[in-house]
Amino acid sequence: MVEAIWGEHKSLEQLLAALQGLRQGQEICLVTRLGAERADALLAMLPSGGLDPGAFRHHADARCLVSHPLPEPDPALAPVAILAGGSSDLAVAAECSLALACHGIAADLVLDVGVAGLHRLLNQLEALRRAPLLIACAGMEGALPTVLAGLLPQPVIGVPVSVGYGVSAGGQAALQGMLASCAPGLCVVNIDNGYGAAMAALRILRGSTTPSPQGPGFGGLQFEHGGQPEGQ
Amino acid sequence: MVEAIWGEHKSLEQLLAALQGLRQGQEICLVTRLGAERADALLAMLPSGGLDPGAFRHHADARCLVSHPLPEPDPALAPVAILAGGSSDLAVAAECSLALACHGIAADLVLDVGVAGLHRLLNQLEALRRAPLLIACAGMEGALPTVLAGLLPQPVIGVPVSVGYGVSAGGQAALQGMLASCAPGLCVVNIDNGYGAAMAALRILRGSTTPSPQGPGFGGLQFEHGGQPEGQ
């Protein structure tokens, strides 16, 4: 079982209490939106709560703290492709990748494939055909998932990213662009919501590897994110 | 093969020309956003373009014109569940259902399950567990897909609907609510985009019944919607 805690608006005391509750249940814990400085402070507090700091690792790129070990990736599933236009979108793509890893799903990060340099994306097209699902992170005008959905038939999840300035500051232009997309069948999640895109992928992929959707494989799945995890 | 034409901003002459081009290729044609009056006028113009009006049918509920016959539903797939809070959301739900039918996917319409009368939704929960995928259409505050995603593990696609008044006029409040959802893994499409939700479902479901994502089942698939279908 995996439990996620949205770390942004919580005090370190609240985070510690949440982790204590979850670790008793032997769950994998993922704390999102936690920068390096706050993560270090939290790690230093863990012993006082009876937790072993060595069982946690902070991923600076993803701004996430996660408990270890993570499950082995499911060998029956080709890696999900997570695409991003540039290094500025990396934090969102990495949060998404790590959230998938917590659920035993491998992902390939495909960077530098923005639509302003289309040939780099076209060069990757054959490799992308092998992925069961595409997650496209993009700021600015957010056209990457639109172009992708026009080229490939798999499920495409667009994640607007809050990089940019002027009209693209905050990710609104990218969000609008993805929702307004002329490429049919593109799904969208909230701005910067790498974790949510991973959970949407999980819903889709579990269905595609399970004999019937109401089967036992689903029984143990727990979605706990967005401000109100169990036990806080 | 299926081709969709977005009917809202096109003249009848443009629609006729598009249908002529597509019917030469023996494709199933779906014209969306076409009210009864414009549909009747278009049907009356078909013979002048060498087309048989008897091969088309207008669905007033869905505001769509579609060519016939439609394919048989895929028997290997349980019907998709399309949920809506009330009869005001029916047009979007029906467009979605018809678009799925064009691709041989059956759907159940589950109406009257708004969150203000939660017991009606809870009564349907067991039946909903059998659906491979849930599409939730909602106007007003748009909370239905959030509640649904908290209760069930399948993929959930939220479709904001432009019914309402004041802050909910135009569907913006429902859209914001679905994107901001505290239930992780909820995907969203544009306001009133029943067709787009169907195409997202198609991308997901084809993957789940196909041995490998790049297999032949996908080869003939054509996504042509949103203002620029082939041959217009």
Add this chain to the structure above:
Amino acid sequence: MVEAIWGEHKSLEQLLAALQGLRQGQEICLVTRLGAERADALLAMLPSGGLDPGAFRHHADARCLVSHPLPEPDPALAPVAILAGGSSDLAVAAECSLALACHGIAADLVLDVGVAGLHRLLNQLEALRRAPLLIACAGMEGALPTVLAGLLPQPVIGVPVSVGYGVSAGGQAALQGMLASCAPGLCVVNIDNGYGAAMAALRILRGSTTPSPQGPGFGGLQFEHGGQPEGQ
């Protein structure tokens, strides 16, 4: 008599002067939106203004400074229920609870009842039936008061909370969702306005325990909040 001072945009000198004026009248003083650091500085300045720091207490959770003693809760009134989805909404709920306490009204905080985990809310339903009034604080999509108002007949006051990111940053999505609610009879106050929700509850509850609305119990009531308290 109770006087509230909105502390956010005032200098410490302005706050001190306001407190001096109010304490001469033996009034209970509530300073809202005052973090721990500014509160400590203000407490240290009190003696220079002839005030006793021991008569004030800072509540870090509520970000409020309040004078003591507070009145005994009215025994004729069951506690108001203040609900919140997660620990991120705690500051707003606590401000609301403290403001009620200043007026002698008890409140129960009911946390961890977000709509993504509906069973936790349903488990509390019987207990909630005993409350004369429900105040629901929610960020993200803000669906909690909608679901609540669909389940229970009491007055429900929705308080949007400014936690969230992307479209829910600043609390606008929660506000729109509450106003657009399909559950009739839901009332809304400004984002993060825990104090305002408490004052609305006070208006409602004083009416329900008083023989006639213009009776003497109301005579001494003083609403002084929002930038222009008496004597500033």
Add this chain to the structure above:
Amino acid sequence: MVEAIWGEHKSLEQLLAALQGLRQGQEICLVTRLGAERADALLAMLPSGGLDPGAFRHHADARCLVSHPLPEPDPALAPVAILAGGSSDLAVAAECSLALACHGIAADLVLDVGVAGLHRLLNQLEALRRAPLLIACAGMEGALPTVLAGLLPQPVIGVPVSVGYGVSAGGQAALQGMLASCAPGLCVVNIDNGYGAAMAALRILRGSTTPSPQGPGFGGLQFEHGGQPEGQ
């Protein structure tokens, strides 16, 4: 029992079907947002559905159709005061008044009390003190409920009205003004939501005349509005 149907986005056939379902249960039916022309057409269709047009009446001012007879007003309750700045706000005030009447609650309409002519409002102040609750409908800048809440201690519900032009077109300026009000304890509902204000008043007033909130007086109460009434 009372059932309300939001008439704006429903076809006449949908409305007829809803009324048929509700009348079987002997319920009082209120159809809101229904202009004279559509109401006449619906009345003419009633016999075909086995319903007696004589049992319904259309109120043009309120743009509502209601079944008759309405219940006698509760004699234990002083009339609610519904205030409005001018005749342009009348439709919203009348919808509110009619919805209260369906539940046996009397209301006084107090027109021509806009804040630009403050003396007319001040002249009514003593009379307003006798009302158990104040509902203030206002377009333009929407300052009426703010001024009212500063002058009187009862519950005040603000209803923004979509009259105006430029920045006040659609009622957004009035809505923002009411939410931002410096008068504490003001509650707000959606723009033009006269029905919702009535339901909020009902929640408040039933509590104030009932020994305990879960008593039998509430047992039969049914809130069914906002797109998803029972049986549509």
Add this chain to the structure above:
Amino acid sequence: MVEAIWGEHKSLEQLLAALQGLRQGQEICLVTRLGAERADALLAMLPSGGLDPGAFRHHADARCLVSHPLPEPDPALAPVAILAGGSSDLAVAAECSLALACHGIAADLVLDVGVAGLHRLLNQLEALRRAPLLIACAGMEGALPTVLAGLLPQPVIGVPVSVGYGVSAGGQAALQGMLASCAPGLCVVNIDNGYGAAMAALRILRGSTTPSPQGPGFGGLQFEHGGQPEGQ
């Protein structure tokens, strides 16, 4: 000399008076935003104003009335390329093309090149290299000019088009997407402003065929559009 009159907010009497003034000066007159019905009525009024209806022609596609004859296209200049995703964008593209024709500049319309069907655009790439300037009209998410500017080095002018629904209604999403574009050097004009794009092209192209910018070729140029042409 060419004079343009923005026809949308003017009465037929105002348009007639404006045309009378301009024709005295032997100028080419272009009335934009004039539908077929209003154009017919204006043509019927021309004789009463001493003007010959035969000297004017209405272009229904472009929604423009123009006086004749138009100048011969400048043979020294390759045609400008005006691109559009679909037939829904045709009116804006046609207005742009006609405005260029009034100034003796030829243009090629390149339709059906939306980014959801990227191969159609890539097929045109070599032909597009010959155009001195590219004008890309796009609604929905408006990604066409971004992709174009990433592929080709010429000046690119993006024209957002107000087709679409939900978040793309009114052209705002397309406008934001073009301004936020990650492809550097893309210029944007107002939504639906085909005429403005033509005038921007004229400014650019006259410079490139003229020895010095203040030369005689520019002397006779008159920009008269946007509500206040000479003599209205």
Add this chain to the structure above:
Amino acid sequence: MVEAIWGEHKSLEQLLAALQGLRQGQEICLVTRLGAERADALLAMLPSGGLDPGAFRHHADARCLVSHPLPEPDPALAPVAILAGGSSDLAVAAECSLALACHGIAADLVLDVGVAGLHRLLNQLEALRRAPLLIACAGMEGALPTVLAGLLPQPVIGVPVSVGYGVSAGGQAALQGMLASCAPGLCVVNIDNGYGAAMAALRILRGSTTPSPQGPGFGGLQFEHGGQPEGQ
């Protein structure tokens, strides 16, 4: 005495009743926002209300109905200058001019002075210096009052006009531009609010010709506009 009635959201019956009330008091009546068709219908209804249609005149340009005779213009005051960029802004300028005339203040309309043809404005500069006050009506980007306030020292009132398309539709761009103006001392009223600009001018000009502001010249002045005139 002058009374104004905002005609836009009122029924003809409401307008008739208002006029009856006002005419008893011998007041000059101005009904704004009343198109020709509704004005004709109202004039035809006047005799049934005991009013003489001959005492009223409809000004189609200004979309106003006004009673006659109007007062003689004050000879001690130079005419106010009302400027507008083009004929599309005429309705707002004319409403403003007529409202001033009701109060005995003369005004000059100065059209065709948009900032895109700056020389036409500069040509009028000397004449404009004689006006005691400048009212500048402008749609599109609304730069006219900014340029004017940079050139002349008198009071300048900017009136944004709702002509335009795309970002200028509804007058929001003009409004923002006037408020953001880099020319200090520019005052702004609501979009299309010609009447309000006239009333602001009246407040300013009465002050400048009256020995003391509380003198008798002001005593009879009645501001009655905006939804709640006396006696409606």
Add this chain to the structure above:
Amino acid sequence: MVEAIWGEHKSLEQLLAALQGLRQGQEICLVTRLGAERADALLAMLPSGGLDPGAFRHHADARCLVSHPLPEPDPALAPVAILAGGSSDLAVAAECSLALACHGIAADLVLDVGVAGLHRLLNQLEALRRAPLLIACAGMEGALPTVLAGLLPQPVIGVPVSVGYGVSAGGQAALQGMLASCAPGLCVVNIDNGYGAAMAALRILRGSTTPSPQGPGFGGLQFEHGGQPEGQ
């Protein structure tokens, strides 16, 4: 002569250079939006630029630096009244007052007159009748100038203030409320623009004390504010 420099976006080096230029011309210099810390640093730099720090004074309340001596107030003019709801609006009111003082116009600050405590405003009404002009600064819902303009006949300039939270954060709700005001003749300036309100007052008041508007009293007036003062 008076010159104002908007200090917010300028470096200290830019401010020093501007002051050097202006002081050569013996002008009164007003630097707005300059906090205490930056003001101290600028004062310390003045000698290096050949300027005497003793000739300047920083007003912390107004966040302005001004050169001395200021002119004597014009004895022929009663003081302008500057009203504000609470101490949070003080900075804007003080900037306004100081800007008037630079031009020899006296002003009275009338604080604590918010509309939530209407009696405090009504108590000041007789005193306010003596002011030639009223400037009302208000945050939150911004209703103060509306109520004021309904009560008094003088020119009223509304200044929205950016205090508040939720919907009133940034001053937008106050701005909308003032523009939408049902009290006719209210003029508005940009949010927090105390300086602009003072300049509008100056334009109005100079006219009212001058025999003819183009007279010599106006000759020396220089408006230099808003990013582009002379000599920067």
Add this chain to the structure above:
Amino acid sequence: MVEAIWGEHKSLEQLLAALQGLRQGQEICLVTRLGAERADALLAMLPSGGLDPGAFRHHADARCLVSHPLPEPDPALAPVAILAGGSSDLAVAAECSLALACHGIAADLVLDVGVAGLHRLLNQLEALRRAPLLIACAGMEGALPTVLAGLLPQPVIGVPVSVGYGVSAGGQAALQGMLASCAPGLCVVNIDNGYGAAMAALRILRGSTTPSPQGPGFGGLQFEHGGQPEGQ
């Protein structure tokens, strides 16, 4: 060849890696949006990456780091004119100028030409006629490019600048004003996008000095900006 890197959202490590990649190719490197502090830190890190800090220079005004030497300006081209209203717009104008210099295009900065002091702009008119292209940077209401485009026939690129407060904060009012401009042929780029304006100018100017647009002069041109430069 020139490569630009948008520095704002990248870590110093990411910037160093990007520079290493680009310098191997002997390209001119321009890092935009890089303040003095981060620039110094990056310069100090260069040796560790095998790069010579002496080959780079930081321009504080433009907030850019650039490699040296820059190419000689093209002697066949008159300098581009970059205009700005005040010193607050300098950073954007300087970024634009430096980006042009990287491509061998000279530019003149023309400051202090805001529309509130029109004569300073008119004084420069003759000099401006010699520029092949005008780039106008403006905050506040952004009217400068509108006035400019009305006076001069060259290509005009408007760059909204994010200086200002209230409605002009963030540059939205300036952006809307430029897009809504009544001066035809004005092109606009994103807020603060000095680099983008330079690239648009480059597209235009290369065309005007090159025999045919697909000629060899274009072969080496590389547009690499906006988040996804080659090799990051």
